[in-house]
Amino acid sequence: MSKELFAAIEQHDTARVKALLAGGADPNEPQQEWPGLLPLQVAIHALADGGELSVLLALLEHGADVNAWDAERDRTPLLEAVCENQLAAVDVLVKAGAEPNVRSSEGDTPLRACAELGNVEMASLLLGAGATQTINDWGGLTGCTALGIAISRLDIPMMRLLLDAGADPEAPDDNRQPTRDRLPPRDDSDPQKWDAAFELLGGAKDRMPL
Structure with a gap:
């Protein structure tokens, strides 16, 4: 189900993302391939080409760890959002308790x-x-x-x-x-x-x- 979740996020299929999460998809399982990004991080990247902020909110509502590190322990979702210059995502993550330090x-x-x-x-x-x-x-x-x-x-x-x-x-x-x-x-x-x-x-x- 993990691959389906990432595919739905990348395809900007918000309804499918929500359905997969409701069906038990793990919002904290990183991608198997390098660099092992988290669903939140992939959703942040998707914002640059038409992805919806509601996907981030859905992931958080279903238990996504706002302070989790990717598989390489390189970035958290907040670091990803800042580096991608996604102000709205930074705002959502901070309000959800993202560690700013x-x-x-x-x-x-x-x-x-x-x-x-x-x-x-x-x-x-x-x-x-x-x-x-x-x-x-x-x-x-x-x-x-x-x-x-x-x-x-x-x-x-x-x-x-x-x-x-x-x-x-x-x-x-x-x-x-x-x-x-x-x-x-x-x-x-x-x-x-x-x-x-x-x-x-x-x-x-x-x-x-x-």
């Missing part, structure tokens, strides 16, 4: 992944759900904190949100350097953004090394 196999957290996307609305949702516990943690391929990612991209709205939520510009990254040092050199490509970022960091700390 998990770390992927590469050391990414939902908040850091969100900073990579530059999705301020999603970041605000995660922070409201308790992602502040890992706000100063570094990890992932960049070795940055969420604030470090925003600084390196001169993402002023994200910087402001994170700083207001308690992100520390002095928190070390993987190089044991202060997060504020992720500010790129000032050039002529976008001096206004650089100045705004510098001012934000200066406002969070009285002085900043040049």
